[in-house]
Amino acid sequence: MKDKKVFNILQILKDLSKLNTVCTKEYAKKLDVSVRTVQRYLEDISEFFDIELVQESRGCYKFLNFEKVREILLNHEDYEDFEKFANIISAFNPKLLKYFKVEEKLLKKIINDELFYIKISPFEEIMNFSLFQKVKKAIKYSQMIDVEYESEQLRRFENLRPHKIVFAEGNWYLVTQDDEEFNGGVKFLRLNFIKKVELKSKEFKKNRDLLKFIESFQSLMSAYDKPKFEVIVFVDREVERHFKAKKFLDSQTIVKDTKEGLILKYYINDENEILFLAKEWMPYMKIISPSHLQDKLQNIAKEILD
Numbered sequence: 001m002k003d004k005k006v007f008n009i010l011q012i013l014k015d016l017s018k019l020n021t022v023c024t025k026e027y028a029k030k031l032d033v034s035v036r037t038v039q040r041y042l043e044d045i046s047e048f049f050d051i052e053l054v055q056e057s058r059g060c061y062k063f064l065n066f067e068k069v070r071e072i073l074l075n076h077e078d079y080e081d082f083e084k085f086a087n088i089i090s091a092f093n094p095k096l097l098k099y100f101k102v103e104e105k106l107l108k109k110i111i112n113d114e115l116f117y118i119k120i121s122p123f124e125e126i127m128n129f130s131l132f133q134k135v136k137k138a139i140k141y142s143q144m145i146d147v148e149y150e151s152e153q154l155r156r157f158e159n160l161r162p163h164k165i166v167f168a169e170g171n172w173y174l175v176t177q178d179d180e181e182f183n184g185g186v187k188f189l190r191l192n193f194i195k196k197v198e199l200k201s202k203e204f205k206k207n208r209d210l211l212k213f214i215e216s217f218q219s220l221m222s223a224y225d226k227p228k229f230e231v232i233v234f235v236d237r238e239v240e241r242h243f244k245a246k247k248f249l250d251s252q253t254i255v256k257d258t259k260e261g262l263i264l265k266y267y268i269n270d271e272n273e274i275l276f277l278a279k280e281w282m283p284y285m286k287i288i289s290p291s292h293l294q295d296k297l298q299n300i301a302k303e304i305l306d
Helices: 004-016 024-031 035-049 076-092 094-100 104-110 129-140 208-216 240-245 271-280 291-305
Strands: 021-023 053-057 060-063 143-150 154-168 171-177 186-190 194-203 229-236 253-257 261-268 285-289
Touching: 004 021, 004 024, 004 035, 021 024, 024 035, 035 053, 035 060, 129 143, 129 154, 129 194, 154 186, 154 194, 154 208, 171 208, 229 240, 229 271, 240 253, 240 261, 261 271, 271 285, 271 291, 285 291
Parallel strands: none
Antiparallel strands: 021 060, 053 060, 143 154, 143 194, 154 171, 171 186, 229 261, 229 285, 253 261
């Protein structure tokens, strides 16, 4: 094996994840190296992970605080999960993995690119990676930030409480909250439209309700501070196969399968969630209830025709 040293160190780490002590003579024989080489391996591990190495008995050594290393090492089940994750993400777009700081050499050994190729919509690259890192730091340490943001015009947001970075619909967003009344102060800011981030010394406590919302929101049109309501729609048989194969919103359920088409039910908290979906599927989708949303959809269709 070309990287014999790496292999040997990994073998020691693998054993250490189960045992606490390494005896140099035993490992010299097991790895077919000298006792001094095994000692150097232990010193390298100690230096790299910044953990103290102590002699427990003659020729046998123990690492203090080895739990720090165990948190990093992958067991067999973890490795299988990571392999699945790596394959799925890489199949969609391997560039996405760099934002999780995954080592490229490791991925090449894990990913089986002979099995999958998935073509997706264009993927937004982070244009300012240092700003991306600064935002991650603010989220990790619950630091308030001031932001200069450019959409239709340049705006400044102060005392934002950054909660999560979200990758949705092919773009990167920073989910923040401030004290504005609209939408409970929650904002989805496109990361590439953020021109400047200033970290503040003031810390904040993360909003658990907002974190739950981030985990469950259906689309970028979802509202944070509104209750959900039921929407019933009809989808023509000509396109119903698409709705049977895929949920276009997480809450989508089939109420009835008729000869003419499908009756579907959604739970939304902002009418734009269903209006944008219905607009994409015009004229094959009709909103049955609430009826006023069908009126709005017809007005949208009229504006498009005009």
